[in-house]
Amino acid sequence: MTHHISRARLIALLGVGGLALAGCSAVGAGDEATGTSTSASGEQTSTAGGTVRLITHDSFALSEELIAQFEADTGLTLEQVAPGDAGSMVNQLILTKDAPIGDVVFGIDNSFATRAIDEGVLAPYTSPALPADAAQYAVDEAGSLTPIDTGDVCVNADDEWFADAGLELPVTFEDLLEPEYADLLVVENPATSSPGLAFLLATVGAFGEDGWLDYWAGLRDNGVAVAASWSDAYYVDFSGPSSEGDRPLVVSYSSSPPYEVPEGEDTAPTSALLETCFRQVEYAGVIAGAANPEGAQLVIDWLLSPEVQADIPGSMYVYPVDSTVALPEDWARFAPQAASPFVVAPAEIAANRDAWITAWTDTVIG
Known part of the structure; x- marks a missing residue:
């Protein structure tokens, strides 16, 4: 997965640590x-x-x-x-x-x-x-x-970066194509990463067979970066508190924000864009x-x-x-699940997975 x-x-x-064992x-x-x-x-x-x-x-x-x-x-x-x-x-x-x-x-x-x-x-x-x-x-x-x-795979945002930049957080897939968000997003390669594949599937669910590849061409033109793995994207390229990069948007999980909350504080410095999620x-x-x-x-x-x-x-x-x-x-405060995650039927995934990855690679990586 x-x-x-x-x-x-x-x-x-x-x-x-794990939750305490009870009962x-x-x-x-x-x-x-x-x-x-x-x-x-x-x-x-x-x-x-x-x-x-x-x-x-x-x-x-x-x-x-x-x-x-x-x-x-x-x-x-x-x-x-x-x-x-x-x-x-x-x-x-x-x-x-x-x-x-x-x-x-x-x-x-x-x-x-x-x-x-x-x-x-x-x-x-x-x-x-x-x-x-x-x-x-x-x-x-x-x-x-x-x-x-x-688990919901969604775009995560470095809220503190956006606040410091005076830029509103994006909300939808379409927002990520806007020029003000150029060069801010890093995703994982679906050929090598499960979250990367889940995010590809989210775009298939959002834009359909006829539109998802055009959407990725738009992300490419807007400066999307591609990492081989989640750990590379999150810890190397993302600008969040646990990370070392300069891109404030990353594909991760909707349950990631709670684990960025500093000890003793009650505000999460990152958030998930719940209109960009795929339910794994x-x-x-x-x-x-x-x-x-x-x-x-x-x-x-x-x-x-x-x-x-x-x-x-x-x-x-x-x-x-x-x-x-x-x-x-x-989790209730910082890790809500998406109310309407994008879905793709398992049979459709089975029939098209390899072809979708190949098309994505040709379009985004070249």
Whole structure:
């Protein structure tokens, strides 16, 4: 999905820890005959032991306490393997589908979902823990992928830079074409960055098949800069507080501003332009041919548990798919989701992804 290395680096640089673990069950007396135990909450969990291998992107991050509790409750050892970003991960699953490298995958996003399904690397599974309101994110009727979290990729602005310059913040995509915003925006290359691809898809959703490429020609003519990765765009080119650059507009996440708020202050120096957003969805799935499919299913159930869903914002800087889970207090002020994000149907993405990236490259990079 996504270029989640962004959130991992944000964790390291800003030192934001995971949310405190609350309400986790303790393992009760085991039943060796059935291979299950009864937790304090009354749930039956596997205690057969063994390993379940989780294939994920570079920035999978949850509280260590949660992982330890999962292993205690299930008797499983969670082994994590991260072959790269979301695109690299999907490519690896496809290349190894005849000899699967894991049991369960997390981090396939809606820009790569149909590719993974079409290549036959996933085994259908519908978790009993899936929230009812998450059905809107279903990719297929078979349940090949289970939605776990969402995130809005949007233009972020350095509000302090604009205030100092006496220039109003842009609001819409069209505003970014105006001459007063020339040479101010940096984006990521969609061929190498998941947020970059998400932003390309936002423009497809905004302007349609007949207009998105003309829009990018306009951005090119207005001096847009292109970085290879989110970390390069945000930390090297962007002018925000955590950054070193001179461009006050960058493609990032709507959840980035809370982590720019200085300690002890209640004002965010950056903001997201919520009329420029694309809604990313991250999924988990059982890998076809998995050595431990039952363990894989338990991992998916765990990722949907209230404890993990509550940990996701503070650990991975995205929104839990369960809308009943309370968000950190500062997210309501500084990280609202877009009311009407731009969307592109997964099937349309699958049919056009490579051609869109090629057309974008020819137009913007030349």
